[in-house]
Every structure is written in C-alpha cells, then in structure tokens.
C-alpha cells in the first residue's frame with residue numbers, strides 16, 4: 059500500500075442562485091466524494107472542502123427580479139444546497155459559504171498581500187455604464203454577441219456557448235441586462251492580474267509538466283488558452299455585492315467573484331481546521347500535500363490558469379497536482395438548465411425515490427461525462443437499477459445472507475479444503491482492491507465502479523455454478539466451503555462499495571455485522587508525516603487469508619438493498635419533463651403579428667354560426683383529413699377538416715363548434731367541403747376547437 063498522505067480535495071463551490079441538480083452531482087460532487095472516501099479508507103489524511111459561492115452579478119439580478127435582498131437569495135439556496143449534499147452522502151469535511159466572516163477576511167487579506175507585493179496593475183479604463191440604472195455593468199450585467207463564436211446571448215465575462223472567457227468590452231452589440239439599454243462608456247479604475255506575465259511559467263508547469271497525467275479535455279483547453287495568448291484580467295468590479303476591495307480609495311468596488319470564490323476553498327479549510335483543533339496551513343502550503351480540484355469543464359480556466367496564477371503570485375501556496383474536470387451531463391438529450399427548469403433537482407428526486415440516493419449516485423457514475431458530454435435518461439436509470447443493482451448486486455447479497463441464516467442460523471461456517479474453483483475465485487477477489495484503486499487514482503470512476511460490479515458478478519456466478527441450494531441435499535460439507543467463500547465476497551463488497559454506494563455499504567455492513575475500521579485509522583493532526591494506519595479493510599481483502607468474516611462470526615438478517623423501479627415511476631418523471639417543455643414553450647411563444655386592418659364590412663361578410671358535429675369519419679387514404687357532417691341549424695352539411703392527427707372521429711361526435719358557413723365550397727380529395735370549422739392551438743401544438751360551449755346555445759345561432 060501507498061504510504062499515507064495528506065490530501066486537500068476541493069469541489070467547485072456551487073453558485074447559490076438555484077438548488078442542485080443531477081448535472082452538478084455527476085460532474086463534480088459524486089466523483090469528488092468517491093475520491094475523498096476512497097482516500098480516507100486508505101488511511102490518508104483528507105481535507106475535503108467546499109462551500110456556497112454567494113457573490114457575483116447573477117445573484118443581484120435574481121434579487122432585483124424577486125424584490126428581495128441578495129442575502130435573502132443566498133440564504134435560501136445555501137440551506138437547500140447544503141441539505142442536498144448531506145442527503146446524498148457527499149462527505150465534505152467542511153461546507154462553508156463565501157458570505158462567512160472567515161472568508162471575507164481570508165479573501166481580503168489575500169488581495170492585500172498581492173497588492174502590497176505589487177502583483178497587480180492598477181489601471182483606469184472605459185467600462186460599460188447603464189445611464190438609466192446609474193450603474194457600471196460588469197460580467198452578466200452585459201449581454202451581447204460573442205466575438206469568438208457569434209452566439210448572440212453571450213455574457214460579459216463568459217460565453218456559455220463556446221466557453222470562451224472574455225472582457226465585457228469585447229462583446230459585439232452589448233446591451234444592459236438590467237434595462238436593455240445600449241450601455242455608454244465611462245471611466246473607472248480597477249486592479250488587474252497580469253496573466254501574460256505567468257504565461258511561460260504556466261507553459262512549463264502544465265503544458266510540459268502535466269502532458270501525461272492530466273485529462274486530455276483539461277490539457278487541451280488549457281493549451282488553447284495559452285496558445286491564444288493571455289491578457290491581464292480585472293479582479294475588481296464596480297458593484298455593491300461582494301467583498302469590498304481593501305484599498306483606500308476603492309469605495310464602491312468589490313472583488314471579482316472569480317477572484318474570491320476559489321479562495322473559498324482556503325477559508326473552508328481554515329474553518330474546518332479551527333473546529334478540529336488543527337493547523338490549516340499544511341493543507342495549503344506543505345509541498346508534500348496533494349491538492350486536487352474537482353470541477354466541471356466551464357470552470358477549467360479559473361482552476362488551471364487564474365487561481366494558480368493567484369497562488370503563484372502570493373508565493374507561499376502549493377499548486378494542484380491535478381484538476382480532473384468533467385465534461386457536461388445532459389438530460390434526455392437537452393442541456394441541463396436552471397433557468398429553464400430542465401433538470402432533475404435532488405430534493406425532488408428524493409421525494410419520488412426516497413432512500414434511493416445510491417441508485418442515483420450509481421447511475422450518474424456509470425454514465426459520468428468523464429471524457430465527453432453524456433446523457434441522462436430515465437429509461438437508462440431504470441434499466442441500470444433493475445438489471446444491475448437489483449439483479450446482480452442485490453440478488454447475490456440476498457442469496458448469501460438468506461442461505462447463511464437458513465443453513466447455519468447466521469453463523470459463518472468453517473470451510474473445508476478449497477477446490478480449484480474456490481481457489482480461482484479467491485485469487486480473483488484478492489486482485490480487485492488493487493484494480494479498483496488504480497482506476498480511482500487515475501480519476502476513472504466509471505471504470506472503478508464497473509470493477510466493483512464485477513465483484514458482485516463474480517459472486518453471483520460462483521453461487522449459480524456451485525448451486526449450494528441443490529448441494530445441501532447431497533454434500534453438506536461442500537456447502538460450508540461454498541458459503542464461506544461467498545460470505546468473503548459479500549463482505550469485500552461491503553467494504554469496497556463504500557466510496558460509491560455509501561448508504562448500501564452501511565446497510566450491508568450492518569447486515570453482515572462488520573465493524574468499520576474508520577476511526578481507528580491513525581490520522582495525523584500535526585501536519586507532519588503520518589504513521590502507517592492499521593491495515594485498511596481493502597488491504598485485508600487482498601491479504602494472505604483474504605478472510606474478513608471468520609468462521610463462528612454471526613451475521614444479521616437479510617434486508618433488501620435495492621428495489622425494482624416500475625414503469626409507472628419512470629412515466630411520472632417523463633411526464634414532469636413534458637410539462638416543463640410545455641411551460642417553457644408557452645412562455646416563449648410570441649404572438650403572431652397583427653394582420654392588416656379589416657373594415658366592419660369585411661368582417662360582417664363572414665357568416666359564422668354555432669354548429670354541432672353529428673358524424674365523423676376518416677377520409678380514406680388521407681392521414682390528416684376527417685369528413686364531418688355538421689348540423690349548422692340551416693342544414694346538415696359536409697365539411698372536410700384537417701384534424702385527423704389530433705382527434706379520433708368517435709371522440710368529437712356531438713361537439714359544438716364554430717363554423718364559417720359561407721366559405722366558398724371546395725373539393726378536397728373528391729369530397730365537396732361546404733364551410734370551415736374554426737380551430738386554435740394549445741401550447742403543445744395540439745389543435746383545439748373554438749367552441750361555444752355554453753348551455754342553451756343552439757346550432758344556427760349567428761356569431762357576431
């Protein structure tokens with residue numbers, strides 16, 4: 059085993075303008091949590107830190123819209139987000155927030171250190187200003203066309219379409235996001251971090267130093283940034299929401315949100331260390347500490363270029379050893395979006411799938427966007443639960459526990475000699491901890507979880523081949539050996555599933571009555587070299603005997619680990635998404651422009667009447683047409699209507715409708731149509747009748 063290390067593991071600070079959805083979980087928090095849990099199990103000293111990112115323009119925009127204060131907005135979402143993380147078992151050592159005092163002090167001091175050391179350029183420049191709102195327009199307060207890809211709704215600081223980060227002044231056709239006005243330019247003074255001065259150092263550190271061990275999506279993005287040439291970046295803003303710039307004469311200015319947010323990792327570590335009575339500094343300043351940032355792809359530039367340049371400029375900090383950023387998760391083929399409500403929200407998931415956190419964690423890891431964007435679909439969610447978690451993992455455990463209780467009253471039997479099959483299975487089992495560990499250490503979490511499932515497959519196959527339920531009638535001694543081996547596989551699963559499926563692991567440990575070794579690992583509080591902890595559970599699996607459950611140990615009763623997800627549950631989720639689509643469409647539907655003016659005479663030429671459909675048939679060989687017989691009060695006449703794809707004939711007989719009776723007759727497919735039935739469309743594009751549905755309205759009544 060690798061000797062114990064100190065690790066600082068950070069996960070992107072979620073922005074408090076909405077709750078957490080599956081994209082956040084898949085992109086950042088589940089992989090970070092697997093990594094942190096795994097490292098703790100290996101006996102390493104882990105600081106896994108995060109917190110809410112509560113400054114920046116979008117929060118002030120949201121507050122304005124809702125008529126509340128920015129603090130109200132962040133208080134609300136901080137609480138929701140924090141709860142979601144707890145509910146899904148994301149095992150942060152500390153979850154802080156950037157409005158915390160410790161963070162304001164830390165970020166302020168960090169800026170001041172760079173300022174005092176002359177690391178900033180101070181410059182007056184012309185910046186966008188909204189005359190109506192009497193406010194400078196920073197970042198998302200400006201929208202316009204991206205100079206790189208032409209996307210028309212790019213923000214002032216970053217284009218969501220192509221990911222380019224730019225200055226607001228680069229936008230083509232800029233508009234104020236507050237009033238919609240075209241901004242004017244006004245002079246203002248700001249501090250810039252001269253990224254250009256860090257270019258050659260970044261080249262050496264990342265382009266030369268991490269060509270092999272950083273993910274290619276991360277490396278590629280960084281390379282393209284550096285190849286494009288780096289420019290000084292303003293790190294202050296004219297805003298009133300944020301951390302005041304700690305320099306005389308900087309009243310009314312705050313730190314740029316992307317300057318303060320990553321410092322949030324440091325403040326969160328401080329908060330944790332203080333609570334635990336530890337020294338925070340080794341986690342950020344000791345060269346032997348391994349620092350890893352977990353983020354999604356839109357955060358790469360901030361974690362691989364800007365934040366490292368800040369740390370380098372300060373001088374006393376270590377740099378990340380890796381930044382294993384993920385690509386993006388989509389939902390049913392469309393980009394996840396907080397503003398469009400196109401998401402599976404964690405708090406809503408738990409209402410519909412209570413106690414099934416691990417299922418979501420499992421599916422998001424199995425489908426993680428590790429190398430390219432990936433899609434979450436509810437059908438895949440159901441299939442992975444039913445065919446993998448229930449049918450393989452759950453089934454194996456259930457058999458082992460039920461049979462052990464049935465044959466031996468829950469007591470692990472003493473095995474007899476192992477035959478070739480047993481030896482082979484034990485050898486395979488012993489190899490898994492190293493295989494899974496190697497995948498996790500290379501940030502390949504899908505692969506790692508796949509191997510975990512292979513352990514369950516190994517167990518399932520072993521039982522299916524050995525058939526102890528048949529053998530028990532003929533060879534009781536052999537069954538003892540088989541059940542003993544199966545029990546070792548089950549207990550290996552209990553330990554090795556912990557990083558991936560923490561809730562399942564706990565239930566399984568209780569079922570098998572395994573006490574965890576967590577807590578007796580020797581973790582250093584001094585920040586110096588750690589002592590070797592007692593052999594971790596993982597090491598035991600690959601140890602000489604591979605015995606975790608000794609003969610004579612009593613296990614508990616069987617409990618279901620996973621349950622089948624039914625079609626109706628999936629239909630319900632798909633229905634929710636359909637409703638979201640319809641609501642978005644309704645919101646976006648722009649009314650057609652008004653037609654040319656019609657005189658009263660023009661209008662009174664049209665003879666509109668109430669009619670009743672008395673017969674309806676499909677037009678032979680036509681997809682869209684129905685042949686209707688309509689009682690117009692004047693007569694019963696034939697009208698051909700293009701509504702066959704929206705209505706079944708039998709459903710519309712008896713319906714009251716609005717008929718234009720004096721429309722010039724016209725032949726359609728050889729059938730003469732005498733009039734027209736008025737229709738409109740609902741938000742989903744379905745045709746609906748314009749019907750005079752009041753009681754007592756009779757066919758023939760004139761509509762005017």
Ligand SMILES: Nc1ncnc2c1ncn2[C@@H]1O[C@H](COP(=O)(O)OP(=O)(O)OP(=O)(O)O)[C@@H](O)[C@H]1O
Nearest residue numbers: 070072073081082085353354355356386387394396
């Ligand atoms: N669909 C996604 N797939 C993978 N990672 C994502 C996804 N959406 C957000 N992330 C990552 O989650 C982390 C936290 O996201 P953040 O709170 O900044 O929200 P965001 O990127 O503005 O997302 P949204 O616009 O959906 O609110 C970031 O590192 C981001 O890259």
Ligand SMILES: [Zn+2]
Nearest residue numbers: 204207217220
């Ligand atoms: Zn763009």
